[in-house]
Amino acid sequence: SSFRGDGRHEGVCRVTIRDLVMQTRRLLRSLQEYLRLWKSALSQGQPIAILGLVVVVGLVFSSVQILFKDERVGVGHLIPAGSMCANQEDMYDANARRCQMGNKYAYAYLLSHSWVMCAPNMPGAKILRRSEDSFSNFWYLPKDRDAVREFYRTCVPTCADDADTYQSSKDLCLMSNDIARVWLQGDGQHCDSNTPGAGAIKRASKRVGDGNFWYKPEMASRVREFYKSCSARCAKGDSALDSMYCQVRNPMALSFLQRGGSRVVCDDISPGRSAVSRCPDGMYNGLCDGTVYRYRRRRGEEVEAWYTSCMQQPSGGQQGMRVARRNRIPPTNL
Helix, strand or coil, X not given: CEECCCCCEECHHHHHHHHHHHHHHHHXXXXXXXHHHHHHHHHCCCCHHHHHHHHHHHHHHXXXXXXXXXXXXXXXXXXXXXXXXXCCCCEEECCCCEEECCCHHHXXXXXXXXXXXXXXXXXXXXXXXXXXXXXCCCEECHHHHHHHHHHHHCCEECCCCCCCEEECCCXXXXXXXXXXXXXXXXXXXXXXXXXXHHHHHHHHHHHHCCCXXXXXXXXXXXXXXXXXXXEEEEECCXXXXXXXXXXXXXXXXXXXXXXXXXXXXXXXXXHHHHHCEECCCCHHHHCCCCCCEEEEHHHHHHHHHHHCCCEECCCCCCHHHHHHHHCCCCCCCC
């Protein structure tokens, strides 16, 4: 049995289909082997081989009929819940007169998945735990639907990181990891592109299409591993001064820093701007001569985001903004 992406558990039906396929393949292999032996016996003039072939073909045909007949048993008993069960995701077994749990959050919690939390001691939770069958389906009687519904209401998905937020309207987690965001935008930094978490974010984000990065809560553990693969680097186009500092190489950012914004406008209050400071004169064997700016490598993603705010300023505009920037106290070395 398994847990499907839409939250519904595939139990008896899927298992019997798998068994059907395996048994049918075994029967066909047996028939193929017998035909090989029969052909050999027939070539040697043994008439009993013909009678044997008729018997085996009949047995195979009957067995396959039985398998297909058994496959239909029980599948038709499940019908939409209506008002009989806790919610519309659940299904009602008309023969057994009981409901099958279909709530994906409660199901994941009862199977000890880490991406969802529910209240553990609710009466509904206890009812469902006692009724688990051999295929990991959970059942309850219609009279217990209110208790099960209250248990469902306590279930809340968790995201890969505390900074990520779950949006119930989309049933998705909003990604907030700065390094991962810069990498996914193609603007630098480093993350492992071969992780399932990266693929999960790309697929969900493409489906939403609002410019943000999203992922399904059930992929939280995979996204968490993806986050671990991300490491801070110098902003795209910049170079390392040493193991701790990076040198600003972005032409527009340098124009803003060196000329006080006479040609270029950048966001003057972003975290990336505050991360950048002038390199003290004489450092790095004289490289720093008053025109070199640096920042700590660990803040590379913030600086990279700041670069995207820089743009050419129209001639004759924003004079007041330039004066205000010149009068500001430059940030100290970080």
